[in-house]
Amino acid sequence: MIFLQFPELYWGKVGFQGHPAVFRLSDWGLSWDEADALGDRRWGRNYHYLFAWVFVFNGIAYLGWNFWQKKFYKKMFPSREELRLEHIKTDILNHLHFRTSNTESARSYNSLQKISYVIVLFVLFPFMLLSGFAQMPAFTAISPELIDLFGGRQTARTLHVVCTLLLVLFVIIHLIEVFVAGAMNQIRSMITGKYALPSERDE
Amino acid sequence: MKKSKPATLTRRKLITRAGALGGILLTGCDSDLYTPPKIRGGLMGVADVLTMSTQRFLMAGQAPVQEHDISEITKNFPVWNQSNPDDDEYQRLRQGGFTEWCLPVEGLVNRPVTLSLEDLKRFPQQTQITSHICEQGWSAIAQWTGAPLLQVLEAAGGVKPEARYVVIDAYGGWYEGYDMFDVVHPQTILAYGMNGKDLPQGNGAPVRLRVERHCGYKQLKFIKSIQVVSSMEGFGRGTGGLNSDFDFHWYAGA
Numbered sequence: 001m002i003f004l005q006f007p008e009l010y011w012g013k014v015g016f017q018g019h020p021a022v023f024r025l026s027d028w029g030l031s032w033d034e035a036d037a038l039g040d041r042r043w044g045r046n047y048h049y050l051f052a053w054v055f056v057f058n059g060i061a062y063l064g065w066n067f068w069q070k071k072f073y074k075k076m077f078p079s080r081e082e083l084r085l086e087h088i089k090t091d092i093l094n095h096l097h098f099r100t101s102n103t104e105s106a107r108s109y110n111s112l113q114k115i116s117y118v119i120v121l122f123v124l125f126p127f128m129l130l131s132g133f134a135q136m137p138a139f140t141a142i143s144p145e146l147i148d149l150f151g152g153r154q155t156a157r158t159l160h161v162v163c164t165l166l167l168v169l170f171v172i173i174h175l176i177e178v179f180v181a182g183a184m185n186q187i188r189s190m191i192t193g194k195y196a197l198p199s200e201r202d203e
Numbered sequence: 204m205k206k207s208k209p210a211t212l213t214r215r216k217l218i219t220r221a222g223a224l225g226g227i228l229l230t231g232c233d234s235d236l237y238t239p240p241k242i243r244g245g246l247m248g249v250a251d252v253l254t255m256s257t258q259r260f261l262m263a264g265q266a267p268v269q270e271h272d273i274s275e276i277t278k279n280f281p282v283w284n285q286s287n288p289d290d291d292e293y294q295r296l297r298q299g300g301f302t303e304w305c306l307p308v309e310g311l312v313n314r315p316v317t318l319s320l321e322d323l324k325r326f327p328q329q330t331q332i333t334s335h336i337c338e339q340g341w342s343a344i345a346q347w348t349g350a351p352l353l354q355v356l357e358a359a360g361g362v363k364p365e366a367r368y369v370v371i372d373a374y375g376g377w378y379e380g381y382d383m384f385d386v387v388h389p390q391t392i393l394a395y396g397m398n399g400k401d402l403p404q405g406n407g408a409p410v411r412l413r414v415e416r417h418c419g420y421k422q423l424k425f426i427k428s429i430q431v432v433s434s435m436e437g438f439g440r441g442t443g444g445l446n447s448d449f450d451f452h453w454y455a456g457a
Contacts, residue, residue, distance in 0.1 A: 005340065049250050136456060137418055141267065141416050153342055154342060
């Protein structure tokens with residue numbers, strides 16, 4: 001909704017209508033007025049910050065719990081073995097053929113899962129927050145260094161949107177994989193911890 | 204431009220009154236520092252207060268905002284929203300080259316005054332090259348020159364102990380309230396100059412507010428009058444400004 005109010009992206013410290021843009025929605029068939037009519041920027045902003053705080057508190061709770069329980073070390077950080085090219089190649093082929101695991105290994109994350117979860121949690125999520133901060137007027141006083149680190153607030157804004165798209169892509173792929181792997185079984189295991197292997201289900 | 208001291212304000216008076224204003228900030232306004240004039244209901248209000256209080260905490264030292272190099276000034280700075288208020292009095296003043304424009308400073312000040320544009324230009328000049336950041340997403344860089352709002356209030360004898368907000372009215376019907384945290388910031392100025400020239404029509408002639416650390420919608424253009432108040436009740440819906448009456452967050456640092 002917020003983006004629709006100003007559907008152009010720029011690079012550097014400044015950007016406005018008429019300034020050279022790296023992306024313009026009007027080039028893709030949606031005019032300024034049409035985009036404007038699709039959203040309400042007042043409530044777009046209000047909800048944006050409300051859910052930014054939900055994201056922050058949820059993030060603190062999630063990271064705190066999992067670090068405390070050492071779950072990242074046990075389950076999520078890929079082992080040296082899993083980071084070998086051969087191993088990753090096998091996993092990619094398995095995914096492309098929608099081959100799901102039927103054995104005991106289905107109880108733990110595979111290497112591609114581990115790598116993408118680590119990227120989302122420890123690269124994209126922090127990046128999302130920092131590129132958001134770098135756009136805030138208050139940060140011109142709080143931390144100009146952060147804005148300079150991004151190379152200007154318009155660059156931060158563009159990367160904020162790119163990062164959003166990457167996260168949406170992650171969610172879509174994640175959901176597809178859940179269905180490929182058996183949605184009901186996955187959801188039950190998330191809530192109750194009981195995950196049935198196919199061999200058990202046949203019994 | 205002129206550098207002489209304003210007739211009504213000697214250095215000695217300035218120093219004694221700056222102390223008085225500082226005292227008010229320390230005693231009366233501590234909780235106001237972290238909350239808007241009217242907190243919205245529900246979770247939205249919680250998020251508003253979290254955002255404002257976190258940022259205010261981080262800005263407590265009143266650090267100046269980032270300034271840019273003169274070469275980074277945006278050549279064709281956008282003219283956004285209102286560019287020429289449809290207001291009879293404003294049009295009359297504009298046709299007269301704003302020589303008759305005057306700024307009443309009243310309310311909870313010790314000695315209400317009315318300042319002309321020339322009076323304003325006699326205050327110690329503050330010039331800054333800063334980013335103007337619109338909540339919609341655009342931003343541009345300009346150099347602003349003006350009189351620090353704090354010193355204008357000092358020229359009106361300083362503010363009374365119960366003063367909490369400075370309400371600025373603009374031609375065209377806009378008004379906005381600012382709390383003392385923003386008023387005392389050295390870069391909060393009544394700007395009459397932009398990029399070394401008189402403030403252009405589209406950017407708020409003859410005088411606009413620069414309250415850095417906030418989005419564009421707090422940078423009121425076409426200033427008409429200033430009053431110091433103890434509460435925002437009675438102004439519009441009581442939220443603290445016309446933007447927040449329209450459901451924007453009153454605090455615009457995010």
